[in-house]
Amino acid sequence: MPLGALMTETTVVTESERPGIPRHHWIVRLSHWVNAIAFTIMVGSGLRIFNAYPAFHRKGDAAFPLWPFEGTPAPAWLTFGTFLGNARMWHFAMMWVLVATGLLYVGFIYLHGEWRDLLPRRGDPRDAWEMIRFYTLARKDHPRQGKHNALQKVTYFLMPFVGLVIVLSGIAIWKPVSLGWITALFGGFVWARWWHFAAMLVLVGMSVVHVFMVISVDPYSIRSMVTGGYNPRLSPEARNARPFSGLFRNLFRTSETPPR
């Protein structure tokens, strides 16, 4: 049998078994991963800088009201940088990478239309509530969703805004005299430092939950963030997936017609 004929046949079969639809544009994928690395280094070096003075109050003032752990440094294994001066250099080098990818991403989704997938809509609070009911087992079937479920949507929508607070409060700490008006916007140097730290904690929290949910609910989405392709038959909705439940459902299904 000629090799070519055989190959064409098997290829077609194989591909119908592995449907993949394009999901993320390469600019989104690139900015996602560059961001992931740059943000990790920013958090690590930022914590190393924080550890030089793990408190917020001005010298001579009483303890800062909104941070009960004043005086407790971040664990060393979470920090990045050999010493304070080195961590600062990393921080001030990586900030440009982060700002550049942030602008690339936001600019791209604005011009290319992906922002519409993230824009909050009227039904979102209800859909988010239904997702919470589903995850807490109060509801059996996965709520219908588009590209993202409502909880993802609100998270991905808010992330750039939290990032903006981090960048602005960071500038406020970096240049409290040259750009003192930005520092004043945050209520002074002490408060700007707190905003920078608090917003970082929020973004780290969002990212940790994001990574947990990717691993435990939709590991197949990693493919879409690497190659761009996504298999709708393996979507969390099609698998009725909760954390660590329904992970492999549909994985070996050979049916020609994917659900939905």
Added chain:
Amino acid sequence: MKHDDMHRVRRRAAMTAIDRAVSALEDATTRPTHVSLAGRIDHGAVRAFDRRHFLRVGSSALATAFLSACGLAGNDDAKRVIAYASRKNESVERWLFRHTAINVGSPGASVAGAKFPAYFVSPVVPVWGTARGPWTLAVSGMVARPASLSLEALMSLPRARQRVEHFCVEGWNALANFTGVRVSELARRAGASPNARFVDFQSFDGGYHESWDIESALHDQTLIVYGKDGELLTAPFGAPARLHSPVKLGYKNTKYLTRIVFMRESNGGYWTDRGYEWYGGT
């Protein structure tokens, strides 16, 4: 047919049959594991292998990068990259610098007073001993009229008082009332050359010194301070005179001053030579 499939069909059609046969043959001979027992070539597996291979190489590269991240921070190449970024940042910082941008201590806050952290690099508090003769502050380098000022002479010059923040590189800030003489006043009296681009501030604290860009040194809030919170400076805070300005981080503000040198080139500084950013501006 889905969009993606169509895309693949088109791409496949672009390959000639010969190309396909050759590549399949190569795949079959160099990668025997992908020929099933029945002798059929699982082309899907081969295609997937290429992608998987790419992913495996990619992810192992990523993992290597991650594992070496522990040593990355102090890696020599990495140091060169961040030093380059630091130089680029310096031009941004110089561009952001404004003589009109001044610091005003928050009205509601109280001065740190005795809680103002004090430090020096010598093993003990540096004190100018009488054995060394009377203390003087030298103004030298690219100046028309080099001077050597006693504390009395310094205190007789026009006084500047300011209630400002002190920003430490560590992240804390402290409020203080400083009394002293503007560096710009000293520069004017000494006739500093317009070609001087840097100013070095030297001390009797174990060789501690820091050089500044001339713009920051001539900022209105950059003072040679001899009074703090209404009293003469005490030994822990840099007596008899120290440099202070809110426009630079604490470590740039040399205490225990002995000499001010106007220069054409920068000559680093104590902490700068130990890996801290030279500019250190706020």
